[in-house]
Amino acid sequence: MGNEAQPQDATASVDFQEVQQTERFKTLRKRHRSFVFPMAVVFLLWYFAYVLLAAYAVDFMSIKVWGNINVGLLLGLLQFVTTFGITAWYVSYSNRKLDPIAAEIRNEIEGREFDKGGNMNSGVTK
């Protein structure tokens, strides 16, 4: 196909479908999706709840909490806090749960390319 999009590397002969079926890859995919999907739903719901409140609950948002600081401003600042929080949480989760396993699979596939002549599919099928 001459697909320019793909990195021109030595992994052209890898059977990716086989890798996709390994338990280890399935674990990686599951860990990734079970974190990012719920998290994406949560922050989008929280953001839209905030936007809806700002558009349709102006009286509530205008309640003064302390001095001139009202509920709207606090909720807005809370959006900053949750954004920073989710970012930090995701980084720590990736470092602990995703990166090690991704590196294992990657090294195995790439490493295998260098033992020329060996059975190309050994190693990932376990």
Added chain:
Amino acid sequence: MNAMVPAAVNVEALKDTTLLNMGIFALFVAVTMVIVFRASRNNKTAADYYAAGRSFTGSQNGTAIAGDYLSAASFLGITGAIAINGYDGFLYSIGFLVAWLVALLLVAELLRNTGKFTMADVLSFRLRQRPVRIAAALSTLAVCFFYLLAQMAGAGSLISLLLGISDWGGQALVIIVVGALMIMYVLIGGMKGTTWVQIIKAILLIAGAAVMTAMVLAIYGFNLSSLLGSAAEAANNPAVLNPGLQYGKTETSKLDFMSLGLALVLGTAALPHVLMRFYTVPTAKEARKSVVWAIWLIGLFYLFTLVLGYGAAALVGAETIKSAPGGVNSAAPLLAFHLGGPLLLGFISAVAFATILAVVAGLTITAAASFAHDIYANVIAKGKADAVTEVKVARRTVVVIGVLAILGGIFANGQNVAFLVALAFAVAASANLPTIVYSLFWKKFTTQGAVWSMYGGLAAAILLITFSPVVSGAKTSMIPGANFALFPLSNPGIVSIPLAFFLGWLGTVLDKRREDPAKQAEMEVRSLTGVGAEKAVDH
């Protein structure tokens, strides 16, 4: 509190500072030009030109992303919007920031692992090359064009304020100068030069905003509440502290606000010039680090704009801002003048110029890469073009886009900057995001789904904008005399984004062809593990 009633900012006095402004700006241009020349010395391959040889670290790239993202819309537009409309301006900041979570969680790393230079690389990975590449390149060009218009309009506003040039010809001349400088940066420096300009600009912008924020807060004894009180007092309207001043007027405007919110939060992760930045780092982990840096810097900056916006309302006053040349967009420079006199104004204006220049350069290189890499190399030359020719085509495209941006900027001059950028976000979210998400996460997604979603989303967004009050039917429209505003909302997102998601699904389930499962497996494995993407880039 009486001492805090706006001291009159003498707009006429600004003209005396023109030479100083120009001097500081010239210094910035000179310094960055030297850096661009040095950075460009080893621009040899296509990877050098488009992706800076993938040589940047996560923190450098994160700073450059902040520099790319914090455009004139963020600095001039949001500060002005808060100064005039109070709380509703703050809503822009929140949307612009929260949107980064979409990029962090769903897009950045997976995209870094599967693509090479452009957004189309990822979208066409496991689908049929030609149709998907053409569609992705066209939507890239459309989004870049809207975004460029916004930046050029910002340049016009800024110039009219700073140089006191209020006649059309004079402003057009300055837009031409800005455009020509931008073409030079991109032609000579490629992605590496552009990235350095963005890094320097991000540091200057955030530092400048930090200094101004500290000065404003110092006036109010570091008490946010008394700053807000003073802003409400100056505006003579306590409602500036509450949501709804701009968008709460009618049911339509509330809906418009929802539409804007949707476009902002879903647009960022689909902006081609932001996506392209992820290719400048060597690994997915660095891509993640870039986003984390960007989120912190951008979040911090938006907290500053909250203080600056209310500070401008309290210290300069909404009336003075609105009547100044440049209108709403002049709030930040006027506040700088009030706080630190001509020197701070000169610095802040130079930073604002630099902002426009850096963002425009980033957009231009993205559009050029997309044309040369997706349309020329992969479609016209069918993958047979060598890298040297491809880069040559990219350089020529830079000149063409630069000229178009200059012309567009001359005509968009005077439009509201933050608002124009929001339109670019809506187009990006409609045309690109569904296909990005589907192709990364939905196994059954097909070429037909991608093509329907991209063209459908792009066409819906652009048609709805054309028939919206933005273009005609209101006194703030681009064509105020005519009225063909059939669509009541000024932001199309609430209709066009769900429509594009729906079309992507419909096109897929109705597609009789199935995509190659081996390609899907390859894309999924590569995207999650980074196989091949991390080592293949050494050179």
